[in-house]
Amino acid sequence: MILYILANLLLLLIGLGIINLLDTKNVLTLVEKYVVGFILGIAVNSFLLFILGWAQIHMSTVKFVDIGILLILIFFNYRLDIWKRLIPSTFRMPKFTKQDLIIIPFLLLILFKVFFSFFNSVNVPSYFDDEKWNWNIKSKTIYNVGIISTVPTDEAYLGGGGHKGYPLNFILYKVYVADFMGVWDESYINLVTFIVFNLVILLVILSFPDRIFGIITGYLIYSIPLVVWHSGTAYYDLIYACFYLLSLMFFMRYIEKKDDIYLVLIGILLYSTIFTKNEGMILITPSIFL
Amino acid sequence: MQLAIKNGKISLPQTLPLDNFDFIGFVFFEPTITFSSIELRQENFSDKMAIFLEPELVKPSTINLLYGPKFGSTPFVAILGILAILFFGTLVFINRRWAFISLLVFWLLFDLRYSHDQYSVLKTTYSDFIVPNEPQKKIYYDFYNLYGFIEESKKYIEGSANFYAPREWPFNLNYGYHMYPINVTWQTIDKPYYAIFQMSNVELKNRKELFIDGKLIDPNVQLLYQFDEHSYILKKN
DSSP states (O other): OHHHHHHHHHHHHHHHHHHHHHOTTOOSOHHHHHHHHHHHHHHHHHHHHHHHHHTTOOGGGHHHHHHHHHHHHHHHHHHTTOGGGGSOOOOOOOOOOGGGGGGHHHHHHHHHHHHHHHHHHHHSOOOSHHIIIIIIHHHHHHHHHSSOBOOTTSTTBTTOSSOTTOOOHHHHHHHHHHHHHTSOOHHHHTHHHHHHHHHHHHHHHHHSSSHHHHHHHHHHHHTSTTHHHHTTSSOOHHHHHHHHHHHHHHHHHHHHHOOHHHHHHHHHHHHHHHHHOTTHHHHHHHHHHO | OOOEEETTEEEOSSOOOGGGOSOOOOOOOSSOOOOSOOOOOOOOHHHHHHHHHOOOOOOTTTTTOOOOOEETTEEHHHHHHHHHHHHHHHHHHHOHHHHHHHHHHHHHHHHHHHHHHHHHHHHHHIIIIISOOSGGGOOOGGGTTHHHHHHHHHHHOOSEEEEEOSOSTTHHHHHHHHHTTSEEEETOSOSSEEEEOSOTTEEEETTTEEEETTEEEESSEEEEEEEETTEEEEEEO
């Protein structure tokens, strides 16, 4: 448990450090920084793993590279005296009115679905065919072999599995977590989908100025059929769609505030979209042409 | 069509119009099932309600496919859809705000019924899979006690194993994945271990000759562990 938290904390801090350096005018909210920071941390780590694996260097090396990067980021954040931006300075309890009573049933339904998703993710080992044979088997193979096979005719090419060509973002993230924990434990390994999806939904809810409208929107997303299943299993269709949703959200922010940091965030999210699942290309191609 | 077994009774929750049937067939993967009686009758309102409330539990297709509840033979989503179009179509000319609220209400009704499925899945998974301590009693829907068998197999098998089960799918794929990096092959005889899951036609003659379906598979094996009445882990001598 502690090792799992530490593994994720390392990635979060790397992502946060980079976002904080990029956000020179400090226009991003704290939640935006933390959510995109975590997504960026995963993407950076997976990219490093990809390079290491391709260079036939053992995967376990990456945590030392991560720690090195984190130390450099801490140095720059401290030197520029911007690290304080990452700590909440004030906290105000939201004021509740009688009108807010309307959101209670929606909030309860959201919480139920969050619990359902968490329960399945933690208690049930991989069950559906695709999550095992198209995704997790790639992570398991790379974790056990320690390097990425670069021979296209090899059964374990890019981790093997049913679709050898699937992108490696979350596959390599799982390799990293299993390596950090020293064991392949499915109750932790599969939790990433749940974490990322719920962080994205939280960001969507908080991005609405009207609290009631935000929570109803969050509920509508959560109540789309099959979302509760996809958010708790090793499927990444929902996750790359979430990245695309966030990139659209930040595009709206860019139109509103005209700060380049939003374009950087869109770049990070679109990169993560295509590095998560190959269908991401269908989503990002129009964005690139635009 | 989904079958539900309750208190020894099997009911067909999504009944088709009986007038259209010439034959009715049943296929079961379980080795022995005996029908004491079969009753065919036209469904009444309480039958329709029972069909409507019958939860959709976990299936291999659950991740990609929502069959959805039916009221009699009419899909619930179709009833809600028609009502939503009628309400929205009428209210949009009177009060737009209420027109959108009516859509939200119909969505909520659909989701409440869908949440009932999720609650049933939670309850069933908890009582059948989480609560039992013995791996033999940890039942996960169509996998039966495969997850428990996998946990026990990891304690006895090293390297590679021949795997036998009633069907290749879904058992072989799942056993192979969860046992990795142990190499598991389907119904082979060349690996040093045999993992036999829920095969009712297995015999171990003279405590060393392995027969499946009356055919000699291996003349010299050693029983390492008997998981339950029909599941074994054996080692070649």
